[in-house]
Amino acid sequence: MLDRIDFELLRLLRKNARLPNKTLAEKAGIAPSTALERVRRLHESRAIQGYHAEVAPPAIGIGLQAMVAVRLARHSRALVDSFHRHLLGLKEVLAFYHLAGADDFLVHVGVRDSHHLREFALTAFTEREEVAHIQTQLIFDFRRNTELPVYRDPD
Known part of the structure; x- marks a missing residue:
């Protein structure tokens, strides 16, 4: 199940999937290692299904x-x-x-x-x-x- 931090990581990545892990962690108020592990788990659970480039x-x-x-x-x-x-x-x-x-x-x-x-x-x-x-x-x-x-x- 997703918790408050997972929702925050998803929200931040939805706005900008290119955020560096360090910036993502800072904005979510967690350690970079925690952010990296949580994003990995979000991928594994298919909560994050992929990333794309918005092309003009x-x-x-x-x-x-x-x-x-x-x-x-x-x-x-x-x-x-x-x-x-x-x-x-x-x-x-x-x-x-x-x-x-x-x-x-x-x-x-x-x-x-x-x-x-x-x-x-x-x-x-x-x-x-x-x-x-x-x-x-x-x-x-x-x-x-x-x-x-x-x-x-x-x-």
Whole structure:
């Protein structure tokens, strides 16, 4: 179980995963050796699943982002798993969510421009037999919240 110090380490790393261990320890009010051991345990327990770099979309040629809501024609484990694998293989897919409700997937895509989006939507979604409907919404701005919502009391 995670305690108050673990939550603080997670909060600090969520804001800046590149904090040196010494700084992390100082901000959490613990010894550097304790911080190192606790972060190692957070990795082992899968409380920390990894780190990533937040990349500016224009720096890599992404000029347009969109959310595509996808509704499948039929629902079976095989079709859902197949579509999941399909999404993982598309370089334009930045993230996706498998949903309950009217839509089955919400797919965050990054493309060069509106022409690229149109072609991508046609080939990646509408030409697939299992897809019944898509709805595309353009993203004007995206910000990741670095605050960590904690809904458990520390042990």
